[in-house]
Amino acid sequence: MGHLFNPKLVSVLKQGYSKHQFSKDVFAGIIVGIVALPLAIAFAVASGVSPEKGLVTAIIAGLIISVLGGSRVQIGGPTGAFIVIVFGIVQTYGLDGLMISTMLAGVFLIAFGLLRLGSLLKFIPHPLVVGFTSGIALVIFTTQIKDALGLEIANLPADFIPKWGSYFSEINSINPYAVGISLATILITIFSGKVTKKIPGSFIAIIVITALVQLLKLPVTTIETVFGEIPKTIQVDFPGIEWSNLANYIAPALTIALLGGIESLLSAVVSDGMIGGNHRSNTELIAQGVANVVTPIFGGIPATGAIARTATNVKNGGRTPVAGVIHAITLLLIMLFFGQWAKLIPMSCLAGILIVVAYNMSEWRSFVSILKGSGFDILILLVTFFLTVLVDLTYAIQIGIALSALLFMKRMADVSHQTELEVDSDVLENYNDLPEGVGIYEISGPFFFASAKQYCSTLKSIGQKSKVLIIRMRHVPFIDSTGLHNLEAVIEDLHHSKTTVILSGVRPEVLKELEKNKLVDLLDPNMILPSFDLAVQKAKERLSKI
Template identity: 75%
Template structure:
């Protein structure tokens, strides 16, 4: 049990915790708390629940995830990815159904962690992740058009295309004041960082826009006119549970668990790259599960690791789970003492913030990059994207995973019919006589979504210990976009450490995909050699130059 569940906080405290690091964590936690305030409210409102539920989720779940999680810097709370799911569950099962589904999802996540399934999430291909993330971003953007334009619509279709049809048919009813507020909010949120990065633009936008609306009594909808007062307390909520009907909630619960697990571990991986750390995936899943079991009893909604807030934590000096705990306490303080003014926030201001969030979520650069890659990756990307937007997120993920497996088998079959590409000579095979500053790693087999994480992890370990690294790829029949994505990340990390990277024996089809994926913008083409002995000669020359 100890090996499966070992919170990072315990390790941090055992290693010694300095006053200097506490001051950094304190500052980072306060900043992240301020960043999280408008997002927590906006995510809750967009999900169809009252604003305080977003705050409660950030406070309760955020604290639990930081104290019990497997990452040093993970920030937990409500995220944009859950908006579509939560809204759909509310429409179908009601608030009690959402609470029950979230608790069951938490139990699933705990089970995933106890069964050591954290590593299985590496089998989620990069095009699939980008496809459903971009799809969710478009859906979130679509849901905000009503408030962004100030439209007074009693009934809005839930489907994507009919929703846009309704918007277009009501363009004559646009509230120009609301539209201006939305645009101003977007501009402040995006460009305020040019003045300072210490205070988030979304927070500044909320303060300024709300003040102007109240001073000049502008005719726009606010949180108060839609939801009423925001409670300034946290109380225990017990749902009405009919145990004979629990099977009804299995599908939505599994959806929450899968998406929460994927997003939290993706966030942990991203933060690992930023701080040079290694998270404990199974511990993180168990902590996420406990948070989702506990939080609904206090009126919260599903929670997971939040990539943007986690990155903000790292950039502001947070390096231990204490920063995440401070973020939760900061939000609690704001809710208890300043919550009465939050009800005055205009709905169009929240829409502006969520439009910026949806843009940042869209991963359009990755989308465009994958569209330039192989036909297999493009197919997975587009199928997942359109199913997410037009049908259902759960269905999109299921079809995407099945399609990825089928296409992988097709690529393996195609690779098996091709002649072996072998130009590396067998000379100098005895690595033991080579300089200790030279690292060599040979990849055998496809560099694809199931193997990419393991290959990249080993490359990182070897590369950070070496001055020069040769990656032998003579036995790599193909590389997919997940492999390329991971390889580019690890090359950036080890090159930032001063390590020079060489490739040898890259097959023509693999080199073509690498060029499309812009890997050769990181590794100079002259450092890509057809044979190992040629790479070894250049690597030795590089070592001599470094020694001078």
């Protein structure tokens, strides 16, 4: 069990923890707590639950994920990705159904960690992740139009197309004050960074806008007019479970678990790149699971690792899980002592914050770059995107994964019919004759979503020890967008380490994908060579100039 569950906090404290790092973690934790405040409230409201449920989630889940997690800097809490699922579950099964689904999802996540599935969740294809993330972003944007425009719609349809129909039919009831507040919030959130980077834009927007609305007595809806008072206490509340209906919650719980697992591990991988660390994926999944089992008992909603808050933590000097603990304590103190003022926040201000969140989530650049890639990746991207927007995220993930597997089988069948084209051959009898400072890595087989992470982590470790890295690609029959995405990240990383990358023996069809996705622009055109002997020659030339 020790190797499966080994929290980073324990490792950090065992290694010795300095006062200097503690002061940095405290500062980062307070900043992240302030960043999390408007987001926690906004995510809860957009999910169709009361605002304090978002705060409770950020406090309880944030604390558990930091104390038990496998990442040094991961910040846990409610995230935008869950808005669509939570809203759907609340509409169908009510609040008790949401609590049961979340707790069941927690059990699934613990099981994923114990079964060592942490590494498997990294094999989700890049187009699938971009497809459902962009789809969720569009759905979040759509749900915020009512409050952003101040429309008076009593019963807003749940589905995407009827929702827009309802907006257009009620367009005459636009509240110009609400529109002004939404626009002002968006502008403050985006541009406040030019004035100060220490205080988050969304927090400044909430303080300034709420104060103006109260002073000028503007006629707009607030959290209080929709939800009433925000409780100052955290209460224990067990859901009423009807065991005969438990099967109804398996599908939504599995969606929460899969999405939570993918998002938390994605966030951990991103933060690893920022601090040069290595997270423990199975420990992280178990911690996420415990958080999702415990948080609903206190009235919370699903939680996972939050990429934006984790990045904020790193940028402000947080380097250990202590920063995450401080973030949870900061939010608890705000809830206890300033909660009564949070009810005055205008709904249109929260809508403005969520529109910015939706834009940042949309990954439109990745979306566009995948549309320039292979037909297989485009199909996975579009099917996942449209199912997320028009049908349901549960189906989007299930069908997306099944489609990815089928298309991979089709690709492999196509490759097996191709005649073997040997485009590269060894001139040297072995690699020992190479000059010092030259690293070599040969990729054999398709460079696709299931192998990309493994290939790239090995490339990174070899490349960082070398002045020149030759990547041999003679046995790579195809590369998909996950492979391209990971290879691009590695090449950029090695450039920062001042390592020259040379590609050798790239097949024409693979080279075409590299060119189409502008990956060749990261390399000197002279560094993509048809044979290994030319690559070695180029490496020697390069070394002589260093």
